[in-house]
Amino acid sequence: MRLIISFLFFFILNTGVAQSDKELSEQKYLELQDKIRFSINGNHDEGLTLVKELLKSNNPEHRTFASGAASYLHQLKGDSIRSDQSYADALMYLKKIPESSKKIKIHSYLCNFRGLSYWKRHNYSQALSSYQEGIKLSSQINDVIQVVKFKANMALLNEGVGNFQLSIKILKQNEAFLDKNENLYQKDQFQNAKSNTYTNLGNSYEGYYSKNRNKIQLLDSAEYFYKKAIAYSDKFEDNKITAKLSLGNIYSFKKDFSNAEKIYYDIAIYAKQTNNAFLYQIANFNLGDLYFTLKKYDRALIFLKKVDSISFKNKMLDNSYFKSNYIQAKIYSIKNEPELAYKHSKLYLDSYEKYEGNMREETLEVNYKLGTADLSEEMLDVQEKYKYEVFWNKALKVFYVILVVGIVFFLIKSIRDKNKAHKKMNALIEEFKANLEKKEIENAEIDKAVIEEVFAEAPELDEIQLKKENANLSIDEAKENKIVEKLLALEEKLEYLNADFTLSYVAKKIKTNTTYLSYVVNKRFGKSFGEYSNELKINYVINQMITNHLYRKYSTQAIAESVGFKNAVSFAKSFRKRTGVSPAQFASNI
Structure with missing residues (x-):
């Protein structure tokens, strides 16, 4: 009997253990x-x-x-x-x-x-x-649904670093996708996605207004989307609270202080009940800011001091903290209490410098990655992709062999092209480094060696005509040398970085005519004036990338503008023609 009881006990124990850790x-x-x-x-x-x-x-x-x-x-x-x-x-x-x-x-x-x-x-x-x-x-x-989620989150990043228009564009694309593809979501999923999208749209319009205070219509858009977010947030308390808090900000901007005050108090009570320190800090700051605007200074100080207390307790020295000290410094200045005004102004300046420094670095990094990763292009046409999904699944079975051969061929070609481009790029880097060392040792003029032909922007119509005329043109060598000397002087002054560095502009600058100038450039440099101009610009960019680490972090658009190109596309083509890689790839390999 004891044996049977022991066996049963052992069986139950093992069964319990097995069930505690199962699939x-x-x-x-x-x-x-x-x-x-x-x-x-x-x-x-x-x-x-x-x-x-x-x-x-x-x-x-x-x-x-x-x-x-x-x-x-x-x-x-x-x-x-x-x-x-x-x-x-x-x-x-x-x-x-x-x-x-x-x-x-x-x-x-x-x-x-x-x-x-x-x-x-x-x-x-x-x-x-x-x-x-x-x-x-x-x-x-x-997984198109997950792609949409990532796009929405990237919109939040753009909002965080001040790219409000790009954020709004991405979010509206997501909104359109949700409306057209509601059947892909469960009901709660759809409601949550709509709630988040509308809250983020409201945030973007509010942020956009903060940088453009004369565009009052942006506040109307923000209010509209916050109210829609609240309507979709019945089952999502956190979403609803976030949208309500932001709606309070809109009322405050519009000087509807009564409604703003009511919302901020509601949020503060909710945050206190749920032990949400971050939300409680923001609600107290908003109340302090509101009472400061209404010139109720003593009441404002009560809430702003709560912000400081919460910040120190939870180590959250963020935007609310340094803005709180800014307002307190102003209040104590108005109340003629210089010691307290000085104390809070110093706290503000110290925290602001650190906060803004971090934000500048983050903004630079985000904009750099957005530029090099080409994320500004239109959102994936997910609806069309989903529509033809069945068709392509069938087509893949038929063209499978062709596809595999194509992929193999493409991979081999890509590897060869990449190796070739890297060899070319590395040779260029070494060439420029050698030239820089030579310049330092000899203290001579900047190397003017002719580099291989670059992809030039479209030449002017009159320059094409000048090429034809140059065939029968001849001027004395002294005059040629004079024109070349003046060109080199313009190079020394970096005149070629200007967007208006054209044939007619340079001819006027060095007091000659376009025919002579075009002739001399063709004869001495073996290229058209447009090609000569682009060569100088690309040379400058390569040199800056090698010697200036901050320059490598700029977006393609920013670099193009810095050397006078009209757009980033023509610049990128010229750069790739010269180096075999994109500007971003070149920078990352230095």
Whole structure:
């Protein structure tokens, strides 16, 4: 009898242990996945509880998603250390998933969670890199819904660094996609996506107004989208609160202080009840700012001091903190209390300098990556891609062999072209470095060696005619030398960086006619004036990239404008013709 009881006890114990760590059904996994996603816009603690439940599964895919979601949930609670730990766990579990489209999809989710975590830390450059990687992964498996999510998150980055018009453009494209493809989403998913899109559109219009205070209609647009966001946020408390807080800002801008005050108090009470320090800090700052505007200075100080207290307690010395000190310095100045005015003005200046310095670096990095990654192009035509998905699946079966041959041929050609381009580029870099060293040693004039022909912008019509005339033209050598000397003098002054450095302009500048000038350039340099001008510009860019590390971070458009090209396209073509690679590729290999 004892033996039977012992056996039963052993069986029950093992069964319990086995069930504590098992693989969940696919349906249960998807249910937990959706609940965790919704918790991101609501109860973060509840989300972390769901994460723990999902981590009980022995399926690495489930654990990867759970750890990735946990990394963002911890970041939302302000815990960057645990956020990083959870993300490291997610990468560990990801390695255990066999190569498949599922692995690519779950990897794209991780990129999204990581990008959002970086965004919350105001590390916009790293966030953008994560989103770019995620778009590549989602595009591999034709996951158009995830691509749209990444585009929406990139819109937030553009808003964060002041690219408001680009942010609005991306978000409106996403809105159109959602409306046309509602059937791709579950009801709650659709409501959440619409809520987020409208909130972000409101934020972008509000930010755009802050830079263009004369365009009052931007506030009307922001108010419209915030109200739509609230209407779609019945099940998403976090979304609703964010939109209401922003709507309060719009009322304040429009001097509707009564409605603004009511919203800010509601938000402060909600934040206090839910222990949301970040939201509580913002609500108190907004109330302090509002009472300062109404000249109720003592009341304003009550709320602004709360901002300082919350900031120090939670180590959140952010935008609200330094603006709070700015307003306090003004209030104490008005109240004729110089010591306190000085104290808060110093706190403001110290924190502002650090905050703005970080923002300038982040803005530069984001705009640089946007330029080199060519992310300003139109959003993927996802609707058409989805429409013809069935057709292409059938076509792939028929053209599979042709496709494989084409891919192999393209890869071989790409590798050869890339190697050739890199050899050419490295040779150019070495050539320019050698010339720079030679210049320093000999203290001589800048090397004027003729470089190989570059892709020139379209020449003027009269220059084409001048080439024909030059064949029968002849002038004395002394006059030629004089023209060349004057050209070299203009080169020394970097005149060629001006956008109006044309044949007629230079002829007038050196007091000769266009016919003589065109003739001398053709004879002495072996090229047309347009080719000669472009050569100087490209030479300047290459030299700057080699000697100036900040110059390498500029966008293609910015570099084109700095040397007088009319547009980035013609500049990029000229640069590639000269070096074999794009400006960004050239810069990254120095």
